[in-house]
Each structure stands twice: as C-alpha cells, then as structure tokens.
Amino acid sequence: MIAEIGLGASVVAAGLWSGLLLTVTTILHPLFGRQDAAGFATEMHRFLPIARRSPTNYILVATLLLAPPVALVGLGIQQAFGAAFVLTATGLVATVAGPLLISRRLAEPNYALILGWNPQHPPDDWQVARDRWYRHNWMRAALTWVAFALFLAASYAHLG
Structure with missing residues (x-):
C-alpha cells in the first residue's frame, strides 16, 4: 500500500510539474521571445516574483522529492533490483537533477540577475x-x- 501511494503521488506531481514546464517552454518562451530588451525585462519583472514564490512550486517540488522515497521504502528490499524499484530510483534522480538542482544552482541566480x-x-x-x-x-x-515517464513505467511494472 505504501508503494502505491508513493508511486501515485510521484506520477501526479511529475505530471503536474511536466504540464507547468510545458506551458513555460511552449507558451511563455515564444511570448517573451518576441519582446525587445525592455519588454523582456518588464515582463520578467512581473512574472518572476510570482513564479519564484508560488506555493504550487513548493508543493510540487516537495512532493517530487518525498513521494519517490516513500515508494522505494514501500517497494522494499525484496524488490530492490526489480523494475519498479530501479525505475522509481532513476525517476528520483531525474527530479533531484531537474526541479531541484537546476532550479537552485542555475535558474535562481539567473532570476536574481534579471530582477536586478x-x-x-x-x-x-x-x-x-x-x-x-x-x-x-x-x-x-x-x-x-x-x-x-519513469514513474508511470514503475507504476505499471509494480501493478502489472
């Protein structure tokens, strides 16, 4: 039961975060890309303070970091080398690298630069x-x- 809760929360959080980033990359990038320097700076000064501190970001990233370990604990030692465990662990690595490390180490300093x-x-x-x-x-x-995709595959491997 714990594995199913962790996998389900991982799928939902990754799906919602994926949709958020799909919106940013396919809608906001073209919108902001048409701006001149002053237009881009003005729009980012409106957008970034809200986007950086949105409760949605914090909730989704926290869920992306907490739910996969819950799933891994639920899958346990017996399934440590099984497909669901490996897929979930790999998905966790991807979420730590993407939403956490890239955001903190690369994106946030760039946001501070733009807002300056x-x-x-x-x-x-x-x-x-x-x-x-x-x-x-x-x-x-x-x-x-x-x-x-990895969390979906892990869910399928675990339940299928």
Whole structure:
C-alpha cells in the first residue's frame, strides 16, 4: 500500500510539474521571445516574483522529492533490483537533477540577475540571460518529462 501511494503521488506531481514546464517552454518562451530588451525585462519583472514564490512550486517540488522515497521504502528490499524499484530510483534522480538542482544552482541566480536590471535600461547583453532562462527551462522540462515517464513505467511494472 505504501508503494502505491508513493508511486501515485510521484506520477501526479511529475505530471503536474511536466504540464507547468510545458506551458513555460511552449507558451511563455515564444511570448517573451518576441519582446525587445525592455519588454523582456518588464515582463520578467512581473512574472518572476510570482513564479519564484508560488506555493504550487513548493508543493510540487516537495512532493517530487518525498513521494519517490516513500515508494522505494514501500517497494522494499525484496524488490530492490526489480523494475519498479530501479525505475522509481532513476525517476528520483531525474527530479533531484531537474526541479531541484537546476532550479537552485542555475535558474535562481539567473532570476536574481534579471530582477536586478532596470527594466527601462536592461544591459546590452540581456539576451545571454534570456537564453540561459530558455536553456534552464528546457533542461528541467526534459528531466521532469523523463521522470514522469519513469514513474508511470514503475507504476505499471509494480501493478502489472
């Protein structure tokens, strides 16, 4: 029962985070990509403070970090080398690498840089930070989509 709860919560959290990143990469990137320097800076000054501190982010990332270990404990030693265990553990690695490490170590410093700009006079090299924002979002998205697929596969392997 514990394994099913952990796997179910992992699938739901990874699915919701995947959808969030799908929105950012396929809707917001093109929208912000059409902006000039001042437009991009102004939009990011509106967007980032809300996006950075959204309770949704905290809840989903916490669930992505807590639910897979719950599933692993539920799967236990007997299934430690089984497909469900390996898939879940690999999904956990992907979520730690994506939503946690890339966000904390790469994206957050870039956000601080962007928010430090005067929106009416962004730096001449503003596109470097914009391109980093794109890359970080795509890296997190890819890792989260992989984690989602792994958690789904683990659920199937465990229940199937």
